[in-house]
Amino acid sequence: MHIAFLTPEYSHPSIAKSAGIGTSIKNLATSLHKSVNDITIFIYDQPVQEIINDNGIKIHRIQRKKYKFFGWYFYRKHIEQYCTQIIKQENIAIIEAADWTGITAFMHFKIPLVIRFHGSDTYFCHLENRKQKLKNFWFEQLAINKAQAFIAPTTFAGEISKRLFKIKGKEIQTIHNGIGLKEFENKEPEKFETNTILYIGTLIRKKGVLELPEIFNKVRNVFPETKLLLIGSDSFDIKTNSKSTWELMKSSFTKNDLNNVHYLGKIPYNEIQEHIKKANVCVFPTFAETLGMVTIEAMAMQKAIVNSNIGWSQELIIDEESGYLVHPSNHDLYAERIIQLFKNESLVFKLGKKARERVEEKFDIDSLAVANINFYENIINPNKKTT
Incomplete structure (x- = not known):
């Protein structure tokens, strides 16, 4: 089968912009290609127009274009025209797009279009309880209406999206995002830097990073030597119009606490694993997510994790068994869970071991690739259902 993905990002050294969406698509594309499927990646809004051969996976970078009027329409039609040409030339059977x-x-494509709920603006505005631009909802609703079927990385994300877009009569299949288990191994989980907290992700309000200063202060009241390491791109803050969420965070830390905070910014993807290995506890206090790729990566590396407890997170972690689930705004309990782990090394190992087992059971990309293939085949040939 020849499968195409239309995406704003993809994990590749030549592509500057890539986060969870890019990583999850890369993992899936690699596994699908390994099982003898042809894969084409269309990445839009790129600074250059080029084709890259990534170990047999064809990456088409579609250059951004500017128009005097109605660029939101004409650029979409340009993408459609380009993709349609390649679809015909390469005999692509199905195309998947982000929401x-x-x-x-x-x-309009002559082959089936599947939309995967990586997280629409509508979805995130709903979770964050903030007003959405009508234009953004209109675009997303039109796109949803044109899709034949949908894939959700968690049942929670699928159910919320179904309700928000009033989807009826179309299949929504839950298929988790996954990782290559061999690529995320920690052969010495007992070795880590004590009393270190690691956060990985964009510094943005919806990820709960503005909750960390108070949580960190409460932990340092018990363990003054605690260090907090932050990895990820800085971002604009939509509520205050601040150009830098990191600057907002800095102003929220006490002076003494800030001395123990280290912000590395965005670092190469291949360096992140070393920081995960060194961490005592990983924290992901996000308010809005569909799954959270870095969470399952840390779980695979046998890390003790304190995660958000909202919806999707309950499909990743079993609370008190493979990690802890706490609402990000509950600073007292969030800090208490971290302190509990700092005090009990055997508990760190126990949760880390169970986290790895959970990933092996639920998030192995090779198993999930088979589920994706079955889903695609059912959409292409609805009268010949596979199981």
């Missing part, structure tokens, strides 16, 4: 800002609104 963000409804990129496939106004597009």
Whole structure:
């Protein structure tokens, strides 16, 4: 089968912009290609127009274009025209797109279109309880209406999206995002830097990073030597219009606490594993997510994790068995869970071991690739259902 993905990002050294969406698509594409499927990646809004051969996976970078009027329409039609040409030339059987800002609104393909709920603007605005631009909802609704079927990385994300877009009569299949188990191994989980807390992800309000200063202060009241390491890109803050969420965070830390905070910014993906290995506890206090790729990566590396307890997280971690689930705004309990782990090394090992087992059971990309293939085949040939 020849499968195409239309995406705003993809994990590759030549592509500057890539986060959870890019990583999850890369993992899936690699596993699908390994099982003898042809894969084409269309990445839009790129600074250059080029084709990259990534170990047999064809990556088409579609250069961004500017128009005097209605660029939101004409650029979409340009993407459609380009993809349609390649679809015909390469005999592509199905195309999958991300839901963000409804990129496939106004597009018409002669092959089935599947949309994966990586997280639409509609979804995130709902979770964050903030007002959405009407234009963004309109684009996303149009894109949803044109799709034949949908894949959700968690049942929670699927059910919320179904309700928000009033989806009826179309299949929504839950298939988790996954990772290559061999690529995330920690052969010495007993070795870590004590009393270190690691956060990985964009510094943005919806990820709960503005909760960390108070949580960190409470932990340092018990363990003054505690260090907090932050890895990820800085971002604009939508609530205060601040250009830097990191600057907002800095102003929230006490002066003494800030001396123990180290912000590394965005670092190469291949360096992140070393920081995960060194961490005593990993924290992900996010308010809005569909799954959380870095969470399952840390779980695979046998890390003790204190995660958000909202919806999707309950499909990743079993609370008090393979990690801890705490609401990000419950600073007292969040800090208490970290302190509990700092005090009990055997508990750190126990949760880490169970976290790895959980990933092996639920998030092995090779098993999930088979589920994706079955789903695609059912959409292409609805009268010949596979199991």
